[in-house]
Amino acid sequence: MPAAGQGKPAVPAARTDDAVPRVAAPREEGGPAGLAALGPAELLHRLRVRRASVEDSSITHVERVAARAGRTVPWPAWVPRSLREAYGFEPWEHQAAAASLAHAGQHVVLATGTASGKSLAYQMPALSRLLEDPRATVLYLSPTKALAADQLRAVARLGLDGVRPATYDGDTPRDEREWIRQHSRFVLTNPDMLHHAMLPGHARWAPFLRRLAYVVIDECHTYRGVFGSHVSHVLRRLRRLAAQYGSSPTFVLASATSGDPEDAASRLTGLPVTAVTEDASPRGAVTFALWEPPLLPHEDPDLPPTRRSALSETADLLTDAVVAGTRTLAFVRSRRAAEVVATMTRRSLDEAVPGLGRRVAAYRAGYLREDRRAIERALMSGELLALASTNALELGVDLVGLDAVLICGYPGTRASLWQQAGRAGRAGGEALAVLVARDDPLDTYLVHHPEALFGRPVEATVLDPANPYVLGPQLCCAAAEAPLRPADLEMFGGRAAHAAVEGLTRTGALRKRPTGWYWTHQGRPEVDLRGTGGAPVAVVESATGRLLGTVDQGSSHVMLHQGAVYLHQGASYVVDDLDLDDAVALVHAAEPDWSTHARDVTDLSVVSVREYVDAGPVGLFLGEVDVTNQVVSYQRRRIGTGEVIDTRPLDLPARELRTVAVWFTVSPRTLLAAGVEPPDVPGALHAAEHAAIGLLPLMATCDRWDIGGLSTANHADTQAPTVFVYDGHPGGAGFAERAYGTAAQWLRATREAIASCGCDAGCPSCVQSPKCGNGNNPLDKDKAISVLDAVLASLPNRAAADEPNAA
Template sequence: MASNPDRRRDGRVDGRRPPPAGATPASVPPRTVLEQLTAGARRSARITHTEHLPPRAGRHADWPSRIRPEVIDAVADAGIGRPWEHQARTAERALRGESVVVATGTASGKSLAYAVPVLSALLDGAERPGGRGATALYLSPTKALAADQRRALAELAAPLGTAVRPAVYDGDTPPEEREWVRQYANYVLTNPDMLHRGILPGHARWSSFLRALRYVVVDECHTYRGVFGSHVAHVLRRLRRVAARYGAEPTFLLASATVADPGRAASRLTGVPVTEVTDDASPRGELVFALWEPPLTELRGERGAPVRRTATAETAELLTDLAVGGVRTVAFVRSRRAAELIAVLAQDRLAEVDRSLPGRVAAYRGGYLPEERRALERALHSGDLLGLAATTALELGVDVSGLDAVLLAGYPGTRASLWQQAGRAGRRGQGALAVLVARDDPLDTYLVHHPDALFRKPVETTVLDPDNPYVLAPHLCAAAAELPLTEGDLALFSPAAAELIPQLQQRRLLRRRGAAWYWTSRRRAADLTDIRGQGGRPVQVVEEGTGRLLGTVDAAAAHTTVHEGAVHLHQGRTYVVRHLELAEAEGGPVALVEQASPPWTTMARDTTAITVLETETEVPWGAARLAFGSVEVTNQVVSYLRRKLVTGEVLGETRLDLPPRTLRTRAVWWTLTEDQLDAAGVTPEVLGGALHAAEHASIGMLPLFATCDRWDIGGVSVPLHPDTLLPTVFVYDGHPGGAGFAERAFHTAREWLTATREAIDACECESGCPSCIQSPKCGNGNDPLHKRGAVRVLTELLRGSGGQ
């Protein structure tokens, strides 16, 4: 760690000492915290822009008169006198049976807005003689959020006695508790996965709950985008269909981060008309938002490109400084590996300051065992933890009140997520600091030097496609297994449903009897699809010597992250994968690891080929062509590189024998003619590198124009593609059937590719670097690449588009 002139050996920064575990530290103005972080010319030069969002006063209203007085008293007992205007408007619409989405800022009280009408309805139902009374179902994208909401609801509803019986029902719920939940709980908190695999297939056991279903709460609904969102849309349609079987027509109450057109997105998700409430009336403390670019180092990377200090190392250093100063902080990271690395680096540096401090910083990510997650959540609530390096699992509404600062290790992919993460800090109207630490890639570099793209543009529209046949087909099968599927049901799911039914009959998945279609297979229909699009059962990571289960890795990531020889991090410990067993044994696929400390990391290399299946739309850009349609992508991991931990120097390459994977999806692509290449001065020797560089940069920039990040999409560039017979660049959705991102790219191609050209051209490097054309996920080791060729190719392409 670089020296810090403000650090003292007694564990203080500028005379401050971290508070004892469990204590609440005094709040420090965010400007002061930022000044401490940037003390000295070396640090201050890393700030490219500082945005000051002033505090905002709140606007109160009264609860609707139909809310039960006992509920209003319980809210008052919790320290809340009158609601904010948007909370009262949301409750009023809910009481009228009107589905509504409240899309306001982080910590604006969205949970209370839907909890109050739900509690009032449960109280009304509890007083009616006979039957179970009214029930409510709560859906969240993560288990952690559902558990957190259960705690908060139980505290709020405590004065109401047994009239409100909340319970979590998910994969972590012990079998002995599940029967009680089905029979007696009237507020069930779960996730779409459990609804899809557990509740809907066994709806007969849930009949009393479903018969009384009054409200369905869909929390953090902006996260349901792409293929995952399309799956959840059909799970909700199946829920509506099964509830109707028992005579219920629930009202949907949705909560979202600030997104564009939330009412339309919520209607597409639920299939019912949804009113939006977007005027945020809650107070807000001052937010100081800094854009931070790590410095260049003296090292040289691939092709001699300058190496910028990593966002991981920079964030770990900032987290260390903030923890030493007693500033409670969450660092949001883009990957599980980065969460582990930042926590380890911060712990090592904190040990140099005070031996009591390393234990007060930890990592939090998916793949941990349930008891590990719960322990970390408790430690964060209690104040035992000063710093946490977390994946987006903590972005989604988990109550981390009491934070003073948020670090974002890289742009999170969308402006909606950026503001959601930044809003995690700020203690009840007090100020907060947010710092976006740029990764060395085209998009992050562009954003820290173009702050208007973050602070002056509206947030994105949520993209999902329920008509995707790869998504729709398995849900039609699941619906038929729940209740025989009739002609009248098809319109509920999609206009495309009628076209898919004959195909499902030909595959002998459905059989028609009379006026309905039945599921006839012995398999569970819900097992036909993984709604999170992770490509199969998770791979269990098991310690070879002891048989201890360390965690899991998503199936889609297994080939690149837990192949034989891969270095795997878990809870600060380093392991090496000795064997990857992908065969579907009874226990599922497994990666056997042993603890080790190699002085290198590993990076998988792969090959990708793409075939055009159907061109749906094509437009001329002068002599060039821009197209959108269906493609088949074949990918195979063929080897891995060993790289030195500090410098990234390649130590060697090892071949792998893994099976290829095939993906049918949607893509946008563009072609150029030989005359255009001549006009651009791009020779055959340069062409491959120019197209490859343009592909990388365009993938990096697409998240500005579609609700995705670069890991949702892929690309291929070919000097002569067999289907187009021309030089071609493809950008495709990384999910079966497509996720809507490539289609969005097609419709915004002029703006998207113009920004791509500008980002490459503005980079100060000589021949290409991670800030412009090198990609962290390139399976070809970023070779070949030609920076100036990419600029000339894109310039010629855009000339025909009318973009100049």
């Protein structure tokens, strides 16, 4: 079961999760096809009977989360009367508890379910302070612009005199920025703007920083991996400058339910943080279905079975929902997938009811700001009945009146799963969420092991502030803002920070003086918080010069190579040229009957070993590695059949990465004893590697696209058969450490996922990978089970990190 409060609360229409009075959008009286609009329960029944019989049903499990009444408490005595009257209702118990801790000066994190009213918990102390002290200021940080804009509307609607809330982000006109610096007392921004503009220009923000009373960090569970590690140092830089101007703000954090909110918030801020986790908000009933697409018939019995794609299945379900008048949001994993699902749904709807396709749209990052805002308005007004969206809509924007959520593929973490599911649900009504499994090991495992979703707490948030590829650049940023003093280094990590500063001094990036360490260059350090590898690549239509959107540097080699098919708002384009120096891809409109799939080659060498477990014939290691990857070609595959038309070479530069990896070795003698003959070793290790990558998100807050792998029958550095799994970010992101610490549990789930798959020789549900640069060849499913049996027989059952050896 999820943590309490994961569903939309059953609350009166006058109260919403942003704690601002508003009337909920009315339900449509009739569906677009003339049918009465179906509620979530009726829709699930209709979806269930889409198959010919119960035995053919794609639903593998239905979890029902019961409705729950809320518990209110009187307003704390310290809340001004004007603020109580502006809200017009009493707070939930958890809101008052977190707010009172913050009012008393304790740093606090509120980790409760979706729509549990976390906004009020930080608004209460922050706005009370602004009303009582006309000089005080508050800084609000969110991971997305949309969330900050939504919070601005919430605070502005309260109509409080003198607060003067304002958003300060990349969309803020320059003529407004000076007014905000001088007059706004409640500034809403994001970590990127804080890092790139506010902290480097801190002298212009001196009055604001001098009076800073509270720092609010919303949706703090999103700050994980490399991004979270960078943000942790941005917050330390903020604390340092605030102290220099004479303030010591209280930090108030809001999070989705998390496995360790107190520890994660402490690592993020560098401060002792108290957690409030008991959710006292009401919750409407939630019906959660797990859905496995059907197997497709094969004319050739020698081919491995494949399932209907999750994208096609989601598009069909979204079509059924729209025809039934059920307002629905479909979450998909990628920008391209959002376009595909929206296009397929529109096409099916127009065939059923001409013109109905206009009520469905795609939504994703990379759209221009005005396009995103127009789509948001159309959904809220009811002009649009459904959206196919990336996780850009997972957070923040208050989507009133949605009945159902379709989740196309496990989003990587249980926290994200419940966050997405919580976007559905009307006041007092039941919500429907459906997880549509992709044909990969993790999704297949989850739809057949519902206890892994519903019977466990959400994951721990993984971030590593000591990552040298994060720490060094962030120390340079801090030194450029104000000289680093020895006392500052304790805030940035103590011993690790001292070592980093010494290294930066040796290379000339910093210069030591009696008053501290100084940044030696004219310009500011160029540091990318999100680890995307540089400026985004602009996608430009050659014939018109029109900017279609952007793609991050890390994905550009795969998505925008010459000849790639690029999708945008339902239209397809073919890439003519990718200019990496100028970060521009030129495209032309086209409707090819094929799709493109990049292929790459990877080399890996071990740099150092941090820790290891000696388990006799099996060794488990954690350490630094160098990874070289190059996209060398792409396949064109026929749409519909998947037939490979041809493979075309590419001339793209190799990318080099120093990162952290976990790896295990097995002696050849042990493999032979397990029945794995030498010719079988490459395929067995390769299959085990794919499945292990697919199952790692069960243990850590990562996605399979955050990690990579390599397997070899005799690696040059280990002199043994070896399987590597590495973080796909410079310096690592903490995922390999989590894998090392839970190795026995992780590999046991991997073994079970392979063994329980019904295929004969391996398929996407167990050992095939969509990102394999070798075209999923060779793979040996049965021998992979033998390899994992041998490893698990030797590996200690408890977490491997319990008894590490220092290398």
